[in-house]
Amino acid sequence: MHALYDRLKALFPLGELTEQRANLAFATLPVEYLRPALLHLRDQEGYTHLVLLTAVDWLEDGQENCQFQLTYLLNNRAENLDIGLRVMLPREGTTMASIHDLWPTAATYQRELREMFGIDFPDSPGVYEEFILEGWNDIPPYRRDFDTLKYANDSYAQRAGRETRDPETHMKEQLYPGKS
Amino acid sequence: MAYTPDRSQYPARKADGSLDIDLTSGKFLKLWQGPNHPGITGNMSVELTVCGDEVVEGKVHVGYLHRGFEKLMERRTFIQCFPIVCRICVPEPDFNEYCYAAAVEELAGIEAPERANWIRALILEMGRINSYLMYLGGQSGALGQGVIGQWTTYARDLMLDRFEEMTGARIYHMFIMPGGVRDTLPDGFEGRMEETLKEIERTLKDVWDVMFCNAVFKKRTVGMGVIDPAWLDAYGVTGPSARAAGVAKDVRRDAPYLVYPELDFEPVIGHDSDIYTRADVRRRDLLMSVDLIRQILAKMPKDGPIMAPMPSMLHWKIPRGETYIRGECSRGEYGYYLVTDGSGYPRRVNVRGPSYTHAMALLERMIVNINISDVASLMVSLHTYPPEIER
Numbered sequence: 001m002h003a004l005y006d007r008l009k010a011l012f013p014l015g016e017l018t019e020q021r022a023n024l025a026f027a028t029l030p031v032e033y034l035r036p037a038l039l040h041l042r043d044q045e046g047y048t049h050l051v052l053l054t055a056v057d058w059l060e061d062g063q064e065n066c067q068f069q070l071t072y073l074l075n076n077r078a079e080n081l082d083i084g085l086r087v088m089l090p091r092e093g094t095t096m097a098s099i100h101d102l103w104p105t106a107a108t109y110q111r112e113l114r115e116m117f118g119i120d121f122p123d124s125p126g127v128y129e130e131f132i133l134e135g136w137n138d139i140p141p142y143r144r145d146f147d148t149l150k151y152a153n154d155s156y157a158q159r160a161g162r163e164t165r166d167p168e169t170h171m172k173e174q175l176y177p178g179k180s
Numbered sequence: 181m182a183y184t185p186d187r188s189q190y191p192a193r194k195a196d197g198s199l200d201i202d203l204t205s206g207k208f209l210k211l212w213q214g215p216n217h218p219g220i221t222g223n224m225s226v227e228l229t230v231c232g233d234e235v236v237e238g239k240v241h242v243g244y245l246h247r248g249f250e251k252l253m254e255r256r257t258f259i260q261c262f263p264i265v266c267r268i269c270v271p272e273p274d275f276n277e278y279c280y281a282a283a284v285e286e287l288a289g290i291e292a293p294e295r296a297n298w299i300r301a302l303i304l305e306m307g308r309i310n311s312y313l314m315y316l317g318g319q320s321g322a323l324g325q326g327v328i329g330q331w332t333t334y335a336r337d338l339m340l341d342r343f344e345e346m347t348g349a350r351i352y353h354m355f356i357m358p359g360g361v362r363d364t365l366p367d368g369f370e371g372r373m374e375e376t377l378k379e380i381e382r383t384l385k386d387v388w389d390v391m392f393c394n395a396v397f398k399k400r401t402v403g404m405g406v407i408d409p410a411w412l413d414a415y416g417v418t419g420p421s422a423r424a425a426g427v428a429k430d431v432r433r434d435a436p437y438l439v440y441p442e443l444d445f446e447p448v449i450g451h452d453s454d455i456y457t458r459a460d461v462r463r464r465d466l467l468m469s470v471d472l473i474r475q476i477l478a479k480m481p482k483d484g485p486i487m488a489p490m491p492s493m494l495h496w497k498i499p500r501g502e503t504y505i506r507g508e509c510s511r512g513e514y515g516y517y518l519v520t521d522g523s524g525y526p527r528r529v530n531v532r533g534p535s536y537t538h539a540m541a542l543l544e545r546m547i548v549n550i551n552i553s554d555v556a557s558l559m560v561s562l563h564t565y566p567p568e569i570e571r
Contacts, residue, residue, distance in 0.1 A: 018501075018502075020286070020501065020502065020503050021286070021503075023435070024503065024504060026502060048413040049413050049416065050413075050416060051416075051504065051506075051513070051515065051532060052504075052515070052517060052530060052532045054517060054528070054530040055528075056502075056519050056527060056528040057528070058521075058527075071502075071517065073504055073517065077429065077434055080434055080435045082504060084502070084504070103413070103414055103415075103416070104414050104415060104541050104545075105414065105415045105416045105537045105540070105541040105542070107541060108536065108537070108540040108541050130243070131242070131243065132242060132243040132246045132570045133243065133246070134243060141248065141251060142250065142251055144254075146251075148248070148251055148252070148255065149255075167256065167257070167260055168257065168494065171494060172494060175494070
């Protein structure tokens with residue numbers, strides 16, 4: 001992966017290479033270089049398969065302008081190599097250029113990311129249509145600050161006779177009675 | 181000479197490229213296939229716009245069984261996630277267990293024992309057989325051959341018996357866990373498995389005679405629903421759908437995992453890329469799995485540990501990192517993208533199921549210009565499981 005990294009580094013301002021294993025590495029780059037980097041990987045380096053496109057919310061890290069991480073994972077099947085390109089985005093009013101023209105299937109990922117994380121891809125086909133949620137009016141639910149438990153308690157009635165326990169505390173009590 | 185209309189000219193397109201469909205014109209009709217419909221693959225629906233009996237536009241709708249697995253896992257310890265993941269795919273749940281376990285092991289620096297890897301490969305191939313048997317029943321059922329589904333359900337039930345004696349469960353096995361597997365094989369398992377494999381082979385012979393040699397089945401599947409090989413990368417097509425297009429995409433061969441490098445096999449491929457070829461590739465892949473199970477049982481070590489030494493599950497924290505683990509399931513590439521932040525909980529788990537690409541963008545593209553009565557057959561031929569789409 002180092003040879004590929006060196007070639008990419010000569011073209012784009014790539015951050016440090018995180019080599020997870022011999023055939024999988026990740027690197028961060030500025031948003032404006034993402035598209036040319038994806039094009040270069042697809043057309044020049046044989047990374048033709050978009051494996052996935054997803055987001056990670058680093059809310060607790062506290063860095064104001066880079067709390068959302070978008071990961072574009074590409075695969076070179078002939079050489080059995082994967083590279084993940086990461087871009088960091090601000091949390092509010094986040095928009096990102098669509099890549100559906102590079103991989104049509106990316107439109108589905110982008111539609112889900114807008115619904116689940118609130119990351120907008122303005123040019124992506126059907127991006128404003130509901131994907132999984134229907135009539136959702138809360139904050140995007142896959143954000144870290146969306147409280148699943150509170151939402152469930154507010155939205156649904158508990159069945160009588162049912163009690164909820166904190167899993168960690170409950171398991172401690174079961175395994176080490178009286179010591180928690 | 182038969183008249184072949186130029187379908188690209190109808191319906192007309194607007195200046196922005198979208199279809200000019202005026203529902204008030206009386207020429208078009210909205211038709212919902214699903215969510216409650218015998219010709220739908222699970223909990224999803226396809227909103228069809230038809231002109232006569234020809235589909236001019238199809239939109240896939242999901243969300244009928246979203247349970248938020250990925251979000252749920254962010255609030256659970258690593259070991260608490262393990263019984264959840266298998267629920268993401270009902271007919272072939274074991275890939276979730278394997279991919280999750282392998283991702284956690286890689287980030288935590290744990291290596292599963294060799295014997296556990298053999299047992300894992302055995303379970304994955306057993307699950308693949310079950311999934312293909314369900315598929316064959318669905319594919320034939322979509323064309324009115326209900327009896328095939330009864331035969332394959334019988335054969336699948338025999339394999340579920342093997343699952344039950346091995347794991348204690350028939351559907352959700354929760355057997356492949358981080359560090360290894362839960363147990364060894366029961367006494368006499370190999371003999372009973374051989375009987376099951378023989379019965380499956382016998383069933384498949386009947387399926388070949390009655391389904392694949394059937395004139396109606398051939399008439400309605402040969403040349404239907406062709407996936408252009410040029411679409412494979414554009415639409416993320418993997419697995420039998422790609423192999424039926426002549427491309428030997430198989431993670432077991434391209435990016436070998438577990439014990440596959442020690443097994444003797446070649447990816448099954450076809451060339452015509454139509455519904456019939458996809459069905460035949462899956463049938464032959466099923467027979468290959470039968471052979472792989474025999475190889476695994478013959479080659480696997482008979483003793484040795486099945487679980488690596490593990491840290492306390494209550495205090496298990498995994499250093500910050502990210503990884504992606506993939507495997508070849510019956511429908512294509514199945515993968516888990518796991519991000520950890522040094523705490524006792526996953527920061528992010530993203531499940532990449534093959535249905536995510538096959539049932540959405542690809543199906544919407546392929547469904548145009550086919551007859552309403554072929555929609556179910558086309559959909560089943562992509563072998564989609566909706567839970568993978570809305571994890």
